[in-house]
Amino acid sequence: MQNNQSRKLAQGAMMIALFTVLMAIIFYVPLAGFIAMLIAPLPIIWYSATYDRKSSILVTFIAVIITFFIGGLIILPASLIFAAAGMAIGDAIYNKRSKVFMFISTSIVLLITFAIQYLISLRLFEFDFINDSLVLMRKSYEESLDLVEKMTGQAPISKETLAEMFSVVEMTIPASITLAVFVFAFIFISINLPIVKRFKVDVPKFSSFSHLRLPRAVLWYYLITLTINLFVQPELGTSLYVVMINVSLILWVLLTLQGISVIHFTIDTFGLPRMLKVLSTIVAIPLYSFVILLGIIDLGFNIREYIQAKKQK
Known part of the structure; x- marks a missing residue:
């Protein structure tokens, strides 16, 4: 002892x-x-x-x-x-x-x-290190835009667009x-x-990423959020708008991961080269809307069973 x-x-x-x-x-x-x-x-x-x-x-x-x-x-x-x-x-x-x-x-x-x-x-x-970081970032962007405008004679984006962009960044901090x-x-x-x-x-x-399956409740949260955004349409800057934009961002990321997982599962099921996983993950970023849709369909209808049935045939 x-x-x-x-x-x-x-x-x-x-x-x-x-x-x-x-x-x-x-x-x-x-x-x-x-x-x-x-x-x-x-x-x-x-x-x-x-x-x-x-x-x-x-x-x-x-x-x-x-x-x-x-x-x-x-x-x-x-x-x-x-x-x-x-x-x-x-x-x-x-x-x-x-x-x-x-x-x-x-x-x-x-x-x-x-x-x-x-x-x-x-x-x-x-x-407030978060607010100070945003101020510093905004100042850096403004200086960069001024420099580009002096060199080319034309600003890449307007000051109003920059202000809107940082407004969204500030609201999505959580x-x-x-x-x-x-x-x-x-x-x-x-x-x-x-x-x-x-x-x-x-x-x-951890189980393989290709077998990742989020709780089906995520799909319901997404549908509720989508319904509020479409029919209630919270005003910019209100508390409800801030909540919705933050929840939406998190759900988009989760559903994107779900969609990429389906793509990886398909690649594994049909024995395709592993390099396709890397390429599909990279391509998924600009095509995130399609990937999110794929994730929604998988959560709602479990398309992996259909993929497996196709493989067996």
Whole structure:
């Protein structure tokens, strides 16, 4: 018992030190920082996957505090994000959860962590980094347009169009952040789980992307959103308009993924070259309307059964 406790403490100290080193690399070694950023949650993942939740929370908390002492407030937000992601992924492994559960729980934890940091930044420090980023981006665009106009004598887009574009960007911030969080969660899981597996940790597996099937409820949400947009027609700038445009954006992305999954399934079913998967995914971006329609049809009528029946014939 004493040996197990000593091992737990020693390994906890090692993971804290490793996490601190990775965070230091991210902020002080620019070229290696990107790679360190991708595997930064790894020490917390391994420890949380090996030991109970109480010990994992303690190690995660100490790791964040230590990074604060080496980098101050500037390093704290990133440290919290990576530590929270590591804790969520590791805890899901320890409790034998599915990879889908791990993905959703990690995304939610990251979203909550980001929201808390944003509120603290806004309330305590009166610093709105989202709004400031938009202002900086808009200023950069305006300067670029002015430069192009001076060089060619004609502006690519009008100031009114630019204002409308940034108005839409500002209103879709909630959906954009949500989608970005899901992407980060997927990246962390995809990169770190194979590494953790090498340390003899039993990790869950995702089914093939070609077998991705969203809940049918997504189709109903899309139909409700479409009905509101067509018949209620919320006015630009109203709360309902902001909600609808954010929900629509998320649903478009989900249905696009569903449509691409159907294309991949068809390629696998008929034994076509795998390179077609890459090409079809690239082509799906400009043809997203067709791909969304394909995703809707698959959710509503399960066209994969028809594809399989065609293959058997």
